[in-house]
Amino acid sequence: MNTDEEYTAYVSGRLLWLRRIAYALCWDWHRADDLVQTTITRLYVKWRHAREAADLDAYVRVILVRIFLKEQRAGWFSRTRLSAAPPEAAARAEDADLAMDLHRALDRVSPRQRATLVLRFHCDLSVEQTAAVLGCSTGTVKTQTARGLAALRVLLDVVATKEDR
Template sequence: MAGTARDEQYTAYVAARLPWLQRVAYLLCQDWDRADDLVQAALTRLYVKWHRAGSVENVDGYARTVLVRVFLAEQRTGWWRRVSPVREPPEPSPYLADRDSDLDLRAALRELAPRQRAAVVLRFYCDLSIEQTAEVLNCSTGTVKSQTSRGLAALRQALLPTMSLEEGTA
């Protein structure tokens, strides 16, 4: 009986939070198909640890941590480079209205190093504090600050020509 209740809780959680997990995964990897794979791997790990996750105060935080760590572990193996023979532009985001700015930002985000991308996504999309981000990335707060700073500098540099052109035409 306890197993059935556990499965029902897990299923209800996944049904409610799946779109959010997919968006976070997409921001990390910049590919909807790969995001689905990351979410699937994270949800599998989450199910195995549901007895622990179901009892924590912030289940979303636990799930997000699992997802980010799956992403970073995959980045270290290089598996994603071998499986993706052609780099195609990402599909337009169904969540943002300004498609041109969206494409510029996603292209710039895609060029960041994986840990920089994870730090920027966690800090500014997931709205985590420096300490929370450090916990998810399993690193020091100083590392979060430097990765975020470098990531933002790279984003500014990548978007600067676009921003200057737009300002010149206004």
């Protein structure tokens, strides 16, 4: 199998996985598709080096998260965000309210905290793995996780308090 065929086989098998991670980062399916497209394009350019990585999934996840964070810093997100759209797949009725509240709360934490929370709890990475993806120390990951969770608790508590009224 030549390198292009290897690349195509890998990307075909991991496209939905990448899309789910991208959606968890940005909460917009269209933007998630853009993030994935940029990620697989960058992966293609680096494929000869990437295919030799000890953990190719981890390598690609790093590319995806770094693209997301770069766009957040560059202001792309604030310039192109038009509106929030409902998710393509309907959530179960009992989970819909919680999912919407969580979505709103995650949207209000910083991009770095959101990336940390997604990597730790959605991708189930360890502190060390998350630090490697984000290119920071384990202490920073712990701090970002604690601050992100504290912010989510406050935001979700505010939502619960409003619903009790």
